[in-house]
Amino acid sequence: MNHKTNTIKALNELGRFLCQFTTESTLKNESVLFNDLFFDGFKHQIKLSKEHNGWFSEANILFAIESWVKLLTTDTLNSWVSNYPLEAASQKKVAIIMAGNIPLVGFHDFLCALICNHEIIVKQSSNDKHLLPFITLYLTKAAPELKGRVTFLEQKLEGFDAVIATGSNNTARYFEYYFKDKPSIIRKNRNSLAILTGDETKEDLLKLSNDIFQYYGLGCRSVSKLFVPKGYNFDAFFDAMYHWHPIINGAKYANNYDYNKAVYLMSEFKMLENGFLMIKEDPSYASPIATLFYEHYDDLETLTDKLNKDADKIQCIVSNNLSEGHLPFGSTQTPQLEDYADGVDTVDFLLKI
Numbered sequence: 361m362n363h364k365t366n367t368i369k370a371l372n373e374l375g376r377f378l379c380q381f382t383t384e385s386t387l388k389n390e391s392v393l394f395n396d397l398f399f400d401g402f403k404h405q406i407k408l409s410k411e412h413n414g415w416f417s418e419a420n421i422l423f424a425i426e427s428w429v430k431l432l433t434t435d436t437l438n439s440w441v442s443n444y445p446l447e448a449a450s451q452k453k454v455a456i457i458m459a460g461n462i463p464l465v466g467f468h469d470f471l472c473a474l475i476c477n478h479e480i481i482v483k484q485s486s487n488d489k490h491l492l493p494f495i496t497l498y499l500t501k502a503a504p505e506l507k508g509r510v511t512f513l514e515q516k517l518e519g520f521d522a523v524i525a526t527g528s529n530n531t532a533r534y535f536e537y538y539f540k541d542k543p544s545i546i547r548k549n550r551n552s553l554a555i556l557t558g559d560e561t562k563e564d565l566l567k568l569s570n571d572i573f574q575y576y577g578l579g580c581r582s583v584s585k586l587f588v589p590k591g592y593n594f595d596a597f598f599d600a601m602y603h604w605h606p607i608i609n610g611a612k613y614a615n616n617y618d619y620n621k622a623v624y625l626m627s628e629f630k631m632l633e634n635g636f637l638m639i640k641e642d643p644s645y646a647s648p649i650a651t652l653f654y655e656h657y658d659d660l661e662t663l664t665d666k667l668n669k670d671a672d673k674i675q676c677i678v679s680n681n682l683s684e685g686h687l688p689f690g691s692t693q694t695p696q697l698e699d700y701a702d703g704v705d706t707v708d709f710l711l712k713i
Contacts, residue, residue, distance in 0.1 A: 468701070
């Protein structure tokens with residue numbers, strides 16, 4: 361079998377392995393390959409991740425794993441790579457600098473480099489360092505030819521041909537200088553937003569609540585800003601958000617809520633709140649934890665012009681099918697394999713270096 365076939369087969373086995381760890385239950389399936397070697401170990405890695413990072417609740421870790429399980433199937437992977445000339449790629453060393461804001465956030469870049477047959481040097485965030493090395497061990501067991509292809513590095517990056525780096529706007533300036541002589545994808549801060557018209561159903565708004573609260577709102581695909589028509593009544597919106605109220609039981613989320621609320625009250629900012637979410641009128645796209653910014657719009661055409669000008673600040677736009685390219689409510693946190701961050705085709709980049 362060739363590299364693509366072997367890798368997809370191993371990824372499909374990984375999907376079957378990860379399928380045992382769901383938000384409903386953790387249940388061992390005796391038919392999964394290498395389970396005796398890996399099942400208990402992965403349970404332990406989930407526990408370590410949760411203990412190491414207060415934002416990584418077990419529910420969020422398992423949600424991230426479940427999202428990948430749906431994509432790691434032979435049919436889905438083959439469909440994804442079918443339009444790429446993988447056989448023409450020459451093997452290079454690719455460095456991947458990963459963020460750590462949500463569990464396994466760097467896995468898509470890792471997957472792209474793996475499917476392109478590159479050697480991979482991974483520099484993980486200290487916030488998310490347990491799951492991926494263990495997953496890599498499983499993959500090298502399922503496909504022994506992958507052994508030695510992935511290195512996890514903590515010291516300075518050296519000896520690489522290209523780099524994919526994800527960070528803040530501040531770290532991006534450093535990355536751009538440091539990697540100026542290498543082919544690179546450098547990602548900065550982006551945020552996601554929703555456009556409401558007032559005609560949304562309760563079901564629409566319930567789905568939107570997942571786009572807002574999943575991963576505590578820490579992802580670039582988390583909706584942090586609403587655009588609403590003038591005179592918009594937030595009652596139905598708050599009603600639909602309410603089922604997420606247990607989120608306030610998370611200590612780090614609660615601390616952020618209390619702190620930001622105190623700041624807004626002392627500054628005498630106008631805001632609406634329901635005990636676990638504040639909404640505040642603000643022109644910025646990036647809102648603090650437990651806060652959602654909103655802005656009024658006069659008409660959709662003017663709003664579209666504004667959003668086109670600000671495209672480099674935006675990851676996803678959610679709406680009720682108001683424009684091509686908008687995502688449906690409830691879909692931001694479950695991207696497909698072809699949903700590349702910042703709209704940059706990672707596989708195409710990796711095949712051309």
